[in-house]
Amino acid sequence: MVPSLFSSVAILLLHLFLVSSASATNFTCTGLATCQSAIVYTSPAATTYIELLSSFETTTLHDLFDANGLPPSTLSHTAIPANATVIIPFRCSCVAGANRSESQPFHIIQPNDNMSYIAAQFDDFVTYQEIAAASNISNPDFLEVGQELWIPLPCSCDQVEGNNVTHFAYKVRAADNVSKIAARFGVKESTLLKINGITDPKNLTQGQILDVPVP
Incomplete structure (x- = not known):
């Protein structure tokens, strides 16, 4: 029993460390503004665009297609394979230095849900602690079925080097490096490093x- 219990505790602590380290602390808001932002979401399982839209409810089907380079005539039930990346637009609100998605998305608690599972459904772009704080949950271990939780996605409306930009939240993948990410989104490597406070490009972590x- 002791080794089993120890292993369970170790796994839990490791999970909490990984989740907390993924917190998007580098996103800043220096003024009062609302703007368009986006996350680059990795689908954990096969789904469709209409199912993804219903999970997030932060945009329209037309804008979801447009963000992903698809024509308006695309069928709503077009398949999204597991582990595919999808750009999901949403409105960002910057108020009193706080920067997070405006009103949406929400998650309605289902039987057997827990906060770590809910965070994982949104690709861990927010920690369960951040979800609890945004939804005024004092004890994350006690959730009520049917309760709505606000998922405060990370975002910013700040200009960068004097230019208006759309801030994307992107999660580093195993094969990524700074050059590859910068080229994918048409961003200068120096800008990407500076805005994220990265001094050594080799220090990216999955x-x-x-x-x-x-x-």
């Missing part, structure tokens, strides 16, 4: 959340 200021 699961790290970056602010990618797309021109």
Whole structure:
């Protein structure tokens, strides 16, 4: 029993460390503003665009297609394979230095839900602690079925180098490097490093959340 209990505790602590380290602390808001932002979401399982839209409810089907380079005539039930990345737009609200998605998305608690599972459904772009704080949950271990939780996605409305940009929240994947990410989004490597406070490009870690200021 002791080794089993020890292993369970160790796994739990490791999970909490990984989740907390993914917190998007590099996103900042220096003024009062609302703007368009986005996350680059990795689907954990096969789904469709209409199902993804109903999970987030932060945009329209037309804008979801447009953000992903698809024509308006795309069928709503077009398949999204497991582990595919999808750009999900949402409105960002910057108020009193706080920066998070405006009103949406919400998650309605289902039987057997827990906070870590809920955070994982949104690709761990927010920690369960951040979800609890945004939804005024004093004890994350006690959730009521049917209760709505606000998922405060990370975002920013700040200009970058004097230019208006769209801030994308991007989670570093295993094969990523700074050059690859910068090229994918058309961002200068120096800008990507500076805005995320990265001094050594080799120090990227899988699961790290970056602010990618797309021109």
